[in-house]
Amino acid sequence: NAGVTQTPKFQVLKTGQSMTLQCAQDMNHNSMYWYRQDPGMGLRLIYYSASEGTTDKGEVPNGYNVSRLNKREFSLRLESAAPSQTSVYFCATVPTGDTQYFGPGTRLTVL
């Protein structure tokens, strides 16, 4: 039982490049979330998926797209990376209660 897994762990991109961050969970949770974490700003919600087949914007969605591929997987895509997207990205899942379970994170640097 791995919980929430994220790939890759680290990534360096040049401005304008694209990439997809992958998240998978084996806890059979309906809801999945993508956050970014920046120094002094806590965790900010980018996109979320309340259930398979649905996605919605969070607080900071600009520059990102998401896909809820199936119940297990929720990916985050940067179509044209910008230096402002340098951050640590976390995927999280929520069961029927309030507790959020976070993945280990992806550290992204955009040059």
Place this chain on the structure above:
Amino acid sequence: GENVEQHPSTLSVQEGDSAVIKCTYSDSASNYFPWYKQELGKGPQLIIDIRSNVGEKKDQRIAVTLNKTAKHFSLHITETQPEDSAVYFCAASPGDNYGQNFVFGPGTRLSVLP
């Protein structure tokens, strides 16, 4: 919308001393308040939470207190140990089972000095 402030941003204590981190929130509709611990290179992990119908909750060396009138809640760690060194985040939520309504504080970096 909800706004969560957290103080202090950094905290250093001697091993064995107590540490207190305080959060304030703005939305009176919030009624679920979790605390997360984030160790270096890892994702946040829930360590304790409290709901608005309770004023205090304890789990071994960790306790959380809630003052709904003043809209603040605090994390108390007693007998601190080096492994308590981490970043701690508070959050507030309406407790409606919708994780998208979570609002996180900016975090407190706790250092426990041996």
